[in-house]
Amino acid sequence: MLPDFTPTTLAIEPLERAETIPASWYTDSSFNAHEREVIFARTWQYIGHVCMIPNIGDTRVASVAGESILLVRDQHGQARAFYNVCRHRAGPLATGDGCGARMLQCKYHGWTYTLDGRLRGVPHWNRVDLFEREDFGLRAVRITEWEGLLFVDLSGDAPQIDEVLAGIRERITPATLRDKQFHARYVYPVACNWKVYMDNYLEGYHVPIVHPELNKVLDYTNYVTEAHPWYSLQYSPFRSDADNSMYGANATEAFYYCVFPNLMLNIIAGRLQLNYVRPLDAEHCEVIFDYFYDDVTSHAAQEQIATDVRYSEEVQREDEEICAHVQHGLHSRSYHTGRFSVEREEGVHHFQALLKGCLKKRTYSG
Ligand code: FES
Ligand SMILES: [Fe+2]
Helix, strand or coil: CCCCCCHHHHCCCCCCCCECCCHHHHCCHHHHHHHHHHHHCCCCEEEEEHHHCCCCCCEEEEEECCEEEEEEECCCCCEEEEECCCCCCCCCCCCCCECCCCCEECCCCCCEECCCCCEEECCCCCCCCCCCHHHHCCCEEEEEEECCEEEEECCCCCCCHHHHCCCHHHHCCCCCCCCCEEEEEEEEEECCCHHHHHHHHCCCCCHHHHCHHHHHHECHHHCEEEECCCEEEEEEEECCCCCCHHHCCCCCEEEEEEECCCEEEEEECCEEEEEEEEEEECCEEEEEEEEEECCCCCHHHHHHHHHHHHHHHHHHHHHHHHHHHHHHHCCCCCCCCCECCCCCCHHHHHHHHHHHHHHHHHHHCC
């Protein structure tokens, strides 16, 4: 039985009256396991960028909803995803990233599969009865691409990605996401439940207290939150009287998109900083930052990137620290639920409503 899982805690109330989700939802390990099934295995999960598997036979391994997933560029140049689990006795096809493979060979007894997942070579298989190779291809995972970003959906029935992300492309013009160059990935372990990190991302309420330097750059008076069916946007123009050189000369505004459940797209002219959160257990997660820029090669661009990354790391450190304190606070016998600022926490409320919607659907309609 899941803790505090009742019609009352699952009810979605208007922002003005709503309570935050119960503390136990952030600390209980059975709740965490439930979320893996009803949220992470049933929504589009970012798995990488097309430029990470540029050539035929390039492979990457990613963890999605606790599963090891293999991303492959097949012999026709198409990106595919498979469960990284051999159909023989569940060995791994890959234990790390690779390039230029002509086929996929299991690391246990050497069964081989074509890059599009058909079983091909089966060593020492004489006298085996009632076995058809075509029945033992790799299990495929639904995969899609949006603006160069690759997503997988383990359930196979998440809404189309264009529906989930509708409106983003148009809203950010003249900025674009396509044709960006990958710069680097940074992984930050954080001592909190994944939802603590998401809640924190979803409001600028904490910025003046937790991020005094960032606060000098954002124009708080024009900070807006927009709620869309599957994502919310926090938008902030930069202050014209502040030094925002860490974002480059053309930066005048920032778009902070949060796509349910765990993806964040931080867009500033010429730059996409993508973050996604992976729960590790109920009380730990890791946040992965992928940086993309229009230009990653010129000397000036590299200096700019180094400044941007350094600045983001500072903000990230501040967030990690406060999130770990919040996780600790959620265990207090004094705390059960809280309330929302109508002016500043609409994004958190929107996220928690989507969360409840997913949990409810699976509770009441199977
Ligand atoms: S588990 Fe893959 S070949 Fe045996
Ligand atoms: Fe923050």
